[in-house]
Amino acid sequence: MNELVLILLTVFSALVFPGLLTLWIASMLSEWWVRKLFARTQRRMGPSYVGPLGILQPFADFLKLLLVKTEPNYKYGSVRLARVFGCIGLGALTASLFLLPISPVRIAFNYDVILFIYFLGVWVAVSELLMFTSLTNPFTIKGVSRFSSILVVAEPAFFTATIVPVYLVSLVMKKEPVFSISTTAETVWGLWTNPLTAIPMLLATIASLISIQSKLMFSPFNIPEAEQELIAGVETEFSGPLLALFNFLHDADLYVLSLVVTFLFLGGPHPFSNNLVLGVLTIILKYLIVLTTITVLKSSFGRFRIEQGISTIIKYAFIPALIALILSIVVASFT
Amino acid sequence: MTSLNLDPWTATLFLSSVLVLSSLVMYLIYVSLSRKTIQTSSEYSEPYIGGESVTAIRSVDVSVRNLFWGIVRGAGRRLYTFLRDQMHNGVLNDWGVYMVTYIGLLVLVALIYFTR
């Protein structure tokens, strides 16, 4: 293909769809859904005034924090470092979207699940960690220590849970390129219909949902930003545009992780893979199911203590994912 | 809808350049739209410690030792008392036990393998 057209298409994909602009819109809408549903479970109204059903509330919050409020000066830390790593986290999320089937410029190669995990899991986690640490405050540092402790168990759990469908698609259904996210996203529905592979898939889905819940610091894992216990934990010193950036990063993380669950575990646009409109609607429907599950989990539990949280992640996310992986190896050796 | 057929190395470099591009654009948007505070009081730039002044605590930073107590003293306490206090306690005799066990295992494996 023409080099210039490719570069333009890449820039378009990076900045418009599914890049920064789409990321922003989708993240804000996801935040709205979570906030509205969470409020309704608590018999509150939730966002109601800005836009129909309050759908534009997160946009308004973001724009107010960015444009109207001012950035804090901080004596003991570096606001610039927080800014830089916030933006790098967003860049990493954008780059990881290129590996999913929704991008106009699609990249797929053997074992690209590893690159995916490193962009989505490791880069975003490191950016968030550095963003938190850069504003030195005793409460922030306590939150950082809790956050990194959770990350140590949640990242391997998420990795293992992601490897399960990828492994099954590569070795049981034998699709090329092997161990690739795009291939898995396109063929994963076949795994649910086969009872041998459906059990590992179920375990892996549960594991991935719990590890996502902990990575996003949603209740019962809202330990790093333990409100009132640690003032606001990791978010204590964020205010103004920095808070807007962090909220954007957090919501974008929610968006991409839920999109990953939609594609890898729920099958994406299946059964309407060939129809554009119906396919998109199916994706949105499945995505909203994932968001609803996350919100229901969020509203059903109180906050865990840190050691309870870590043992819960190990018991209900890491061990099931490992069992699913071992079952997949057994299944793959028979076929 | 184009599919790029790249080898893993070039694909990673390509995606890293996408990362750099997007973060740069986001940074530029952020910097151009946000404003810094015009300092009005010295209290504004101090850390928020629940309303106390900075002199009320010993230091604004936390000792490095307390950084991961959730793992070291919480969930992983048994692991760490074994690793740090029993295995790596600095007693040379314990080193000797580990090393001799290891070489004994190796020689045993080698000999058993060839006397079967």
Next chain:
Amino acid sequence: MYYLSIGVLVPSLIGLAFVLPLLGMFVKNIKFFHVYASAASLYALIVAIYNFNVVVREGVKAYPFGGWWPPIGISYEVDEVNSLIALLTASVMFLITLYSTWYIRDLKDAPYYYTLLLGLEVGMLGCIYTGDAFNLFVMLEVMSISAYALVGFYRNKPEAIEAAIKYGLFGAVATTLYFIGLVFIYASFGTLNMADLTNKATLFWAHNLISGPYYGQVYAATAVALALSLWAFTFKSAVFPNHFWLPDAHPEAPTPVSAALSGLVVNVGVYAIFRFFYTIFNPFSVLSDLRDLMLLITLVLGIASGLIGAFMMAVQDDIKRLLAYSTISHIGLILVGLSIGSSLLSRPGSQAFVDGLTGAFYHLINHSIGKSLLFLASGVIIYMAGGTRKLDELGGVARKNPVLGVVLVVGVLQLLGIPPFGGFFSKYLLYASYLEAGAPYISVIINIVSAVSLLGYVRLLYAAFFTIPRREFVKTSMFPSIILLVLSVACLMTGLLSPTISDWLRRFVEATTSKEGILNYWLQGYLVFWGR
């Protein structure tokens, strides 16, 4: 024909090193020794580059010392893997020597320091270039004795002396056990030349004209010899459970020496394991069953090292001890990559086999550069913070000195394995090789090791950036920062040039570990007599 440059490097460097104390009696100006040592290591670097060029263009090269043909004489044999590791060693050592000129600028014992440093370099290059198993023992001793003395260099510090004694005691036992293994090998094979041993183990040509046939119970004797050698090499590269000496020895040495010990000396053990298990007792040899079992043992030990290094890294208070445990963790990962050759995991020449070995060597390169970078940066940090090594007292040095800050972040990201730095590509190969080999649980374990080591690096970055300064920082010149910048650019380059580097490494691994490559290794070593 044989190339003089392969043979001339090690003896000339030995000569240059041992002349230094004599010169120290006459010359009193310390700058002379800085220039002398830097020139010597630059010379080593140039010869190593030349050798690398020759070997890449023309294949395996051998050099018989004194004209005595092997196996009567000692010969050095350089193939692609050899020359690459020697090039890495020489280049990082050159940067370390340049850094030493700043680090020990006022030291009165400078001649002795440089003698030992050059002796360390000679030992490493000799171990890597050698084609004779007994010469490997000799060069291991040269390297180890320089290392023992360098660890205990600050004679007035009791901790340094204690660390040197512990290292020296167990190290002497290790090399002695390797020597006993060599006794077994010589008694059964009748030869100590690596090429000849390759031939006899693989039965290319069952009868060597000079060293004769086999004697006695060859299988049992070789098995014991392999066990003892593996133990000795895992001691040198600090693999669990032979790793206890490293966290005591590496922090107590002067910082450039710590960088050399952690970044380069541990590579020698890994290289020796590769040489013994992939060339001499290769997958096509008669001992392949035992070899598989031993490689499985190294896999388990590599995993244990990786986990133990990562967990212990998260609870350290001393900056150099933290980096020492990180070395243990990474060498564990390299050993996990090397263990793919077991036929229980992959066939020789298959995708998983080549990927695993390429990943191991790529990680070797990335780790050397990244770890040296972190150690040298920690030297500057310790100096600026007033000589303290405690993490709590560093006082946010990296925030005040932006070059240092950038360099630290680059080093940490490289070792964490984050794209686009080089560390990612080697970890990708390690993951991919075990996924391909049908053992995804090992990829999960590698991921756990990386996740836990994140704790240690966060500790390091927090202490260097965000602790509150308690005293004035000591001012320092720009010179070490230049070396640090060179190393961080190298870290970035190993990532940006990864298509080229991985392609070359894949070629090297395939050339060295295929049956034709091993045959070529023997032939070049055997025919060197007629090549003059």
